[in-house]
Amino acid sequence: MKKIIRICLCLAMLFIAIGAHAQTAADGIYSKGMALKKQRTKTSLTQAIANFRKAKGLYATEAGKDKCDAQIGACNYLLKRINKPKPKPKPITKNDAQKTVVEEVAQVDKHKNVEISLSEDYLDFKSRMEGGAQSVTVTCNYDDWYIEDQPKWVKASKAGNDKIYVEVEDNLGKEKRSGVVSIKCGDVDVDLVINQKKADITRKVKEGAVKVWKSLFGGKKDK
Structure with missing residues (x-):
C-alpha cells in the first residue's frame, strides 16, 4: 500500500513539474512574440502570431489562452493597417523638411529614458456598449504622453496624466473584432489591445420581433 501511495505521489510531482515547465516555456514564447510584435513589420507580425x-497551446489556464488570443487579434489588425494602401504624400518643401527635423530633435532631447506601461494589456467588450467605459491606468515618467492611434470604432480619451477611458461602437458584424490603441511618449510606445464580441444574432432577432409587434399592435399585448 505504501508503495502505491509513493508511486502516486511521484507521478503527481512529475505531472506538476511537467506542467510548470510548460507554463515557463509558454511565457518565454509569449515574450518572444511580444518582442516581434513591437517591430511592426509584415514578417515580424506574422512570426509573432505563430509564437x-x-x-x-502550452498555456493550461484560460487567462493565458485569452491573452494570446488578444495579441493574435492585435497582430492581425496591425497587418491590415500595413497592407492598407497609403495616400500619396503631399510635396514637402525645404522649409517643411527643416522644421520637421528640428521638431524631432527637440522631441528626442526632451524625452530621455522614457518609461511607460499600462495596467492592462487588453480590454474585452461585448458586442454592444453596455456598462459604460472601461479605464486603464497609464504609468509614465512624463506627463505629456498621448494617444497616437486608435481604430475608427474605438473612442479612447486621456483623462488626467494617468488614465485612459475607452468606449466602443456597437459591433453589428458577424465576426468579433480586435484593434490597437497606441499610446506614445517620446520615441517609446505601448499598445492596448481592444477586443469586441460579434453581434448577438439571437438578440437581434428578438429585438426585430418586438419592433414588428409594436408596429402592428402599438406595443400592447392582449390579455
Whole structure:
C-alpha cells in the first residue's frame, strides 16, 4: 500500500513539474512574440502570431489562452493597417523638411529614458456598449504622453496624466473584432489591445420581433 501511495505521489510531482515547465516555456514564447510584435513589420507580425499560437497551446489556464488570443487579434489588425494602401504624400518643401527635423530633435532631447506601461494589456467588450467605459491606468515618467492611434470604432480619451477611458461602437458584424490603441511618449510606445464580441444574432432577432409587434399592435399585448 505504501508503495502505491509513493508511486502516486511521484507521478503527481512529475505531472506538476511537467506542467510548470510548460507554463515557463509558454511565457518565454509569449515574450518572444511580444518582442516581434513591437517591430511592426509584415514578417515580424506574422512570426509573432505563430509564437502566440504556440504559447496558447502550452498555456493550461484560460487567462493565458485569452491573452494570446488578444495579441493574435492585435497582430492581425496591425497587418491590415500595413497592407492598407497609403495616400500619396503631399510635396514637402525645404522649409517643411527643416522644421520637421528640428521638431524631432527637440522631441528626442526632451524625452530621455522614457518609461511607460499600462495596467492592462487588453480590454474585452461585448458586442454592444453596455456598462459604460472601461479605464486603464497609464504609468509614465512624463506627463505629456498621448494617444497616437486608435481604430475608427474605438473612442479612447486621456483623462488626467494617468488614465485612459475607452468606449466602443456597437459591433453589428458577424465576426468579433480586435484593434490597437497606441499610446506614445517620446520615441517609446505601448499598445492596448481592444477586443469586441460579434453581434448577438439571437438578440437581434428578438429585438426585430418586438419592433414588428409594436408596429402592428402599438406595443400592447392582449390579455
